[in-house]
Amino acid sequence: MRPLALLLAAVALGCGPQTAPNLPPAGAFYFPTGVAHLDAPGGSGILYVASSNFDRRFDFGAVTAVNLSGLGNGGLPGLGGEVGAVEDLGATKTLHIQSFAGEMAAYPLPEGRTRLFVPSRGEGNLLQIIEASGLSGGSPALSCLGQPEATDCLASAISLSALEKKSPSGLPRAPEPFGVGVSGDGELFVTHLRSADSPPGSLKEGHIYAASLRADEERPVVSEESFIELGGSLASSVAVGRRHAYLTGRFIQPAGQLVRLVDRRSHGLFSPALETGFRVAEARGIDLSSDERRLYFAGRAPDMLLVAEISGPQSEAPEVRVVHAVPLPDGPEQVRVISRPGRGNLVAVSCSGAGLVVLYDDDAGTLVAQLPVGPRPFGLAVDRQEPGARIFATIFGDGRVAVIDIPDLLLPHRARVVGFLGRAQTCLVDKDDPSCQVAP
């Protein structure tokens, strides 16, 4: 048996014919996850969506930029207008990234450029950096960092496990990077979802880090000093304030932390021990109020939105205390704060299991809207359009992006789903599916 097995392996590895890469579809999303919205002069802005290629149908994941004013239907209407199901996304720009993309963070640079950061959990444990430069001739201008002509951003990506072979310990490294957040002054934090064993492959130890790097450097780099050992449980998402980064913890029992703080001045760790006072099993998405005195994060098992008050957010050890919690629909994922000057914040939460995006009103202390969007919503991006806001929610299980309009932030209960962008991914893989037939 052994000779035959060796022969087959040889065929598979080296002797097969060269085949063209199986590229993800342009102008569509496929198991979308991270999302960001950026303004563009005179239009509805540009939407950037990471496709995670979750079933590996294609060779790559993707980041697709969509000019929201150049959709096939003529562009998004004003806030509150009916969008409907827009399958033709118009002139899009797609770059290829590693599969299993996670969250997305955007950091503005001078001259109208913005950097997008997308970690992927596939091979190489990559952090992909993409430069967005608005529109060029009506199409989004998008390029891999340092490779303006390339469409494959894997080569220019930063590997968060590059140091694995540099020492016997294989440390530090961040296998399966997932969460990403950036401060207003450009410090980026990345979390990862698998602990780093040492030596690699031994399943021993199990180190957990946050990787920190400058988002505004010409060529951001990761070195040994970039890794901050967190200990405890895996970190999920991160919100970055002026002094501290706040990281949520996954599967915190019996010894993890619901929320950990990294002091950005010293990279020292601080735990407010919220898990001793509030015993949910783990935490997911997180966001800060603009004054950094209120922290909102999603708890799981049971599923709840937790509201914490922060005293002394700029001090070395802020006091963080859970002061309120409301039950959430099944499977809360991402959390986004929509500030309302002079009023309590609105908070949008994607609830994956329930297929909903919900709105929490901190003045009322309760949910004020539950919006069915489709199977497994994940990423959230907010486009402020005074006096309201438009929310884009990636629908992981459907392959589209839901558009939710809040015409007036003071009337959040009037929010509604106004449409969907993209083609359902079932129709990308099976064009004969009856649900994909266009009516005559």
Added chain:
Amino acid sequence: MKRLVLLGLALAACSQRQSALPVGIPGAFDLAQAGDLLFVNSTDRNELRVLNLAQSPREFVRAPNPLQALSIPVLDRPTGLVREVRYGDGLAEVEEGVQAVPPAAFQEQLEGKKLVRLPGASELGGPHLYVMSAGSPEISIVGPGARPEPGADPLSPERSELKELARLPTSAPVTAMAARGSETQAGTLYYATYEPQAATVWSAEVPPPGELTLDAVLQSVRFLARFPGESVTALLALPGQRLVIATRRDQGRSGQTLLFDARALAATPLPFSGPVRQLATHPAVYEIQGDQLVRTLPEGQRVYGLLDEQACAGSACGGLLAVDVIVNPPTVVTDGTGQPMAPIRFGAAVALGLSLGTAMNVQLPAEGGGFTGAVLPLLGLVTASTGELFLFDARFPRHIDTDPAPAEVSGFAYGETSLDPEENDLHGPRRISVADGAAPDESVSVIYQGRLPGLVDLPTQDADGVRFPAPEAFLPRAAAGDILLVSTSGGSCEVQVASVETQALVTSALPPGCGGRVSFTVRASAARPYVVVGSESGFMGRVGAGEAFSFSGAYFHHPDGFDPKVPLLRFAFGKEDPAIQRDSGYRIQIDGHFAPLAAVVDPGLTGIGSSLYFPGSPVLDSGRQLAFIAYPSANAIVELEPGQVQPPVVRKVVPYR
């Protein structure tokens, strides 16, 4: 001691230790008991399940196809349940020699037992249950499909045709509900809707089953009250067409609680110390005093409120307070010491649910150690986000402290050197005394030239000149001669406080190194350079050499013999250590010897214990002497006996899921 045993439901109850076949209750947050039925929401399945409490072993009520458990589909993602409540006669057994004082009355002898009729002692449900979903502008009305026979229990467990009778659309998302039943079986629903400009409270008359139509309910909807800029967090129906309305504004930092007359549309403020987010009341409470059976609390006399933890910062927020709403004006209830009760607090936990039960068995600390069984006329149960279940005395509201020892100073040190708190003749504090009930456990620091809490890292700018604006509330902590430590863009400088004004500290001319200032911190100096700060109490005061120190804050707990005039912490400060350095000082460790009657479910219980870490709503069932608690962490209901609960763990529970 003569005892009172509530009967009625208890006669029908049998102890059982088998759980029903699993039905699955994902998202079980809330419970509502109506007679022998216990309703639970399944948020993730958009349905209610119903546990039959009359049956032994208990089972979920069966569907018309009896192979299946009944599912009552309701509005999407149900989060809150309320039932209709009214109060009727209870029945109790008393020992020979007890005289009933009206309104209690002897009723009959039954099998040699002496039975007493107790008006108002029993909570009776109406035929309807109401279900809301946070953020949804509708309410599900659930009940039996047909009108019950006269005299029959409208929610008999045998009635498997329980279903959603109607779905009431509302003008905006519903934030709170309450309901009142009546003998005619027509109910009154109260509900609050929220629009950011204002919250509105409405009522609707709900005809009995068989006559109920959505049109009839809609036509009866009546406006009751409007609260601009607020949302209603809780409603509570009291006897006599009265309603309690709790509101919140400014992210829970403020709000009001009102006693509202639904007929006259008139409101009276209730003196809760902060915004309230959950309300409860009680049936009539009867007690045996000497040889007399007397009613000590008519039904609905008191309103218990869970205070919003967002009202202020620190662990001194939140908790539970009770207000007597029969006296005029309404007042905070006095506890066993004759003083207005101290809020019953739950440490770092967020209180999740509250239930009250009359004549409940409980374990109290026994003289000489251990526990002994007793009956409390009114017992409270609060579920907490720490997983703890707190049982407290709701008649004379306070925690049941299971540690009989008084508070004491358990440690006293200067740096690394331990000192005698009483006889310390070295330097610093001596003759330290702490009052019982001052704090649960506390570490008190007495720091030389310490930072003054509230006056730390405050923003400043060169344009303010010699003035350093600071929060008005904290400025009285500073004094002339204190040190101002100024952080600048290039480093730091120090300058002395010349005077303290109402809105700012004022210095003399600033040295050149203070340019480009960014923030400042005030350190104590001059005659009182020691700052006294407690880990629980926060800033307690300042002291200097040769002075007596006394802190008279609010007591955490009122133990027997409590005297509000006794300061919480006292000591004499002797001479000063001439070698003392800034930020060094003394640490006083206080052991409060406070251990409230609270327990978590033993995580080692086979099969389910490890998932019973986060409770939801509780229900105390006086007739059965049981507690039922929703556990969303386990998607289950748990049954336990409060009369067997001893800290730190509950070892015996019956799960239903």
